[in-house]
Amino acid sequence: MPPTPPTLDDRPVIPYTIFTRRERIILTYLLGFTSLASSLTATIYFPLIPLLSAHYRVSTQAINLTITLYVVFQALSPAVFATISDSLGRRPVFLAIFTIYAAASLGLALNESSYAALLILRALQSIGGSAVMAISYGVVADVAISAERGKMLGPMLAATNLGPCIGPVVGGWVAFRSGGFMWCFWALVIFAGLALMAIGFAMLETARSVVGNGSVPARGLWRTWWDVIVGWIHRLRRGNDCPSVTTDRNSRENRVAIDRTGDEQNAGKTGKGTLKIPNSFACLRILFRRDSSLILWMAASPYAVWYCIQISIPLIYSTTYGFNELEVGLCFLTGGFGVIFGGIATGKLMDWNYNVTAREIGHTVDRVSGDDMNHFPIEKARSRGSLYFLGFSICALAGYGWATERHVHSSVPLILQFLIGAKCTILLQVYSTLLIDIFPENPSTAAASGNITRCALSAAAVAIIEPLVGAVGRGWFFTLVGLIDGVGSMAAVLAIRKFGARWRIGRAAEIGNMGPVAANVPRFGHLWKVPFSARKGVAKNVKNDIG
Numbered sequence: 001m002p003p004t005p006p007t008l009d010d011r012p013v014i015p016y017t018i019f020t021r022r023e024r025i026i027l028t029y030l031l032g033f034t035s036l037a038s039s040l041t042a043t044i045y046f047p048l049i050p051l052l053s054a055h056y057r058v059s060t061q062a063i064n065l066t067i068t069l070y071v072v073f074q075a076l077s078p079a080v081f082a083t084i085s086d087s088l089g090r091r092p093v094f095l096a097i098f099t100i101y102a103a104a105s106l107g108l109a110l111n112e113s114s115y116a117a118l119l120i121l122r123a124l125q126s127i128g129g130s131a132v133m134a135i136s137y138g139v140v141a142d143v144a145i146s147a148e149r150g151k152m153l154g155p156m157l158a159a160t161n162l163g164p165c166i167g168p169v170v171g172g173w174v175a176f177r178s179g180g181f182m183w184c185f186w187a188l189v190i191f192a193g194l195a196l197m198a199i200g201f202a203m204l205e206t207a208r209s210v211v212g213n214g215s216v217p218a219r220g221l222w223r224t225w226w227d228v229i230v231g232w233i234h235r236l237r238r239g240n241d242c243p244s245v246t247t248d249r250n251s252r253e254n255r256v257a258i259d260r261t262g263d264e265q266n267a268g269k270t271g272k273g274t275l276k277i278p279n280s281f282a283c284l285r286i287l288f289r290r291d292s293s294l295i296l297w298m299a300a301s302p303y304a305v306w307y308c309i310q311i312s313i314p315l316i317y318s319t320t321y322g323f324n325e326l327e328v329g330l331c332f333l334t335g336g337f338g339v340i341f342g343g344i345a346t347g348k349l350m351d352w353n354y355n356v357t358a359r360e361i362g363h364t365v366d367r368v369s370g371d372d373m374n375h376f377p378i379e380k381a382r383s384r385g386s387l388y389f390l391g392f393s394i395c396a397l398a399g400y401g402w403a404t405e406r407h408v409h410s411s412v413p414l415i416l417q418f419l420i421g422a423k424c425t426i427l428l429q430v431y432s433t434l435l436i437d438i439f440p441e442n443p444s445t446a447a448a449s450g451n452i453t454r455c456a457l458s459a460a461a462v463a464i465i466e467p468l469v470g471a472v473g474r475g476w477f478f479t480l481v482g483l484i485d486g487v488g489s490m491a492a493v494l495a496i497r498k499f500g501a502r503w504r505i506g507r508a509a510e511i512g513n514m515g516p517v518a519a520n521v522p523r524f525g526h527l528w529k530v531p532f533s534a535r536k537g538v539a540k541n542v543k544n545d546i547g
Contacts, residue, residue: 018214019143023204027143028152030202031136032159034094034195037101037129039163041188042070046314047171047329048181055181056115066122068459073126075455079283081131082138082444082451089210089222089273090139093131094199101128102192109185125188133160134451138444141436142206143214146378147354147365149433154347157429158340164310165336172329200225210273219272282442283449291438291503292449294492298386298431300453301485302424305397307458308465308481309335309420312404312474321410334414338421345422346429350382357381373437374508379500382434386493389423394486396420401478427489438504 019027045067052063077097085093104124111117140152174184205211205222286292310332317323317331357380358365400416402408432450439446461481469477 014213016145016213017143019204019206024143024152026202027139027204027206028156029159030198031139031152032156033198034098035132035136035156035160036163036191037098037132037195038074039160040167040191041101041125041129041163042074043164043167043310043332044171044184044188045070045167047168047325048174048184051181052118056113056118058115062115066119069119069123070126071455071459073123074130075452077127077130078134078444078448078451082134082448083282083442084275085135085138085207085444086442087207087209087274087276089205089207090135090142091199091203091205091218091224092221092273093135094203095196095221097128097131097135098192098196098199099128100124102189102196104128105185105188105192109182109189130451131448134444134447137432137436137447139206141440141443142208145367146373146376146437147358147367148351149437150347150350150354152347153350153429153433154344157346157425158343161336161339161343161425164339165333168329168332170329172325176324176326176329202226207273222272283445283452286439286446286449287453289503289507291500291507292435292446294496294500295431295435295438296450296453297492298489298496299428299435299450300457301489302393302427303454304457304461305393305481305485306335306339306421306424306428308461308478309400309417311462311465312469313417316404316413316474317410320404320407331414331417335417335421338418339425341418342422342425343429346426349385349426350430350433353384354381357384373440374505377501378434378437379496379504382430382437383493383497386427386430387490389427390486390489390493393420393423394482396423397482397485398475398479401481402475405473405475 049060049063052066053060056063081093081097101124104121104127107117107121108125111121136156140149140156144152170187171181171184174181201224204224205218206214210216210222211218287296313331313335314328317328323331355365357363357377361377363376396416396419400413400420403412403416432447435446435450436443465477468480472480
């Protein structure tokens with residue numbers, strides 16, 4: 001009797017990733033260090049504005065133009081480089097953007113008289129530093145299943161959020177002690193050099209389009225410099241005809257990886273990426289998807305709120321409380337500590353929420369291959385508890401506004417800065433993670449769309465803060481900000497929890513990326529164009545599958 005051919009269920013379970021725990025820890029802290037580029041570069045600049053205006057003999061408005069230009073490229077850069085990294089690979093793009101960043105920082109440190117050069121170099125600095133966060137989210141999605149991403153994102157973003165703490169302090173200290181600004185740019189040159197060395201020697205290639213789940217050996221530029229040097233040394237010792245040393249991952253015999261849908265994950269992958277012309281409109285399309293637009297608002301709104309707080313700090317503490325430049329810089333620390341605390345807490349909170357939601361619906365978390373999001377209510381898991389944070393946020397923002405309006409003791413707004421910073425960080429990280437959860441194939445592109453939304457909303461907030469504060473005062477301004485952020489976000493959370501999974505699965509059915517849930521559902525285009533009877537059928541399938 002001939003043997004029964006193996007079925008799909010008989011195939012060995014292939015892990016979502018073969019990156020070891022040690023490698024993921026190294027990646028976590030490496031990403032945290034490199035992600036300082038954007039926040040540190042932006043915040044170190046704020047206390048230097050008067051010095052730059054005097055040195056280049058231009059108006060404060062002209063220096064503010066350099067900030068505007070920085071924000072513009074902060075929005076555009078991830079749309080290009082994050083999309084490229086999804087196909088070309090993470091390592092080459094990281095090396096390219098930090099080379100640009102280092103060159104721009106060196107140019108700023110050497111530029112003594114040209115305002116035009118200041119404009120151009122700040123734009124280049126933004127191009128190099130602003131894409132780091134979006135690509136970092138892609139790395140996390142490459143190597144961690146949804147149930148465990150909080151373990152990487154928490155420490156990574158806590159390290160990242162050191163930038164808003166140390167940036168203003170360094171800038172304020174330099175302005176106060178030396179009366180110059182060049183050393184701030186030299187500090188960024190040193191940081192860029194250290195980041196380039198760390199990326200070159202320690203950053204493993206993780207892009208699933210290049211190395212699959214890690215079982216496809218990286219080659220050429222996609223290998224770390226450490227592996228290349230060890231290979232050279234090995235050949236010199238053993239002879240040029242001896243094969244080069246490979247890492248433990250590359251030496252494993254199993255070279256076939258199967259993803260969660262059962263398709264061979266490493267088919268056609270050679271360990272080298274392919275440069276594809278980036279479709280910058282890909283991240284723009286995400287802005288107008290129903291399942292992602294509300295998530296983008298939930299990530300962008302707290303970012304804009306925190307930007308308003310940071311913009312208000314120099315004027316409040318210098319005019320209302322009479323602090324000098326160094327003391328004003330130190331006032332950024334309490335909010336920064338809140339941001340760090342929020343970053344650490346978020347990682348544990350996200351993983352706890354995921355596991356609690358899984359237990360509630362009787363779902364066993366697949367920690368090997370990762371859960372199929374078509375059968376798990378990821379929106380409910382991530383948004384759990386958000387309404388409590390939003391209710392607290394309304395009270396804290398109103399309290400901050402009225403405390404500074406009525407000249408209450410400076411300790412009160414400083415404490416509120418800590419609490420608001422923690423809340424903003426928690427919501428920003430939770431919903432940024434949810435965004436890459438629902439776009440697993442292009443996580444960096446999804447993160448780039450989040451960056452565009454955050455920058456656009458923050459730019460709008462910065463544009464209206466001074467006119468509105470002048471018209472209604474700080475108390476009513478921050479009360480209004482709290483209500484818009486809190487009430488609007490509460491409505492978004494309720495919609496995400498009720499309709500988010502249905503919208504996501506409808507989008508997946510539209511693009512043919514569905515599993516068995518909607519195997520018999522015709523592709524009607526956008527779900528709002530589906531006839532009512534068909535839409536009801538989709539909803540029923542979704543409800544039965546994910547509870």
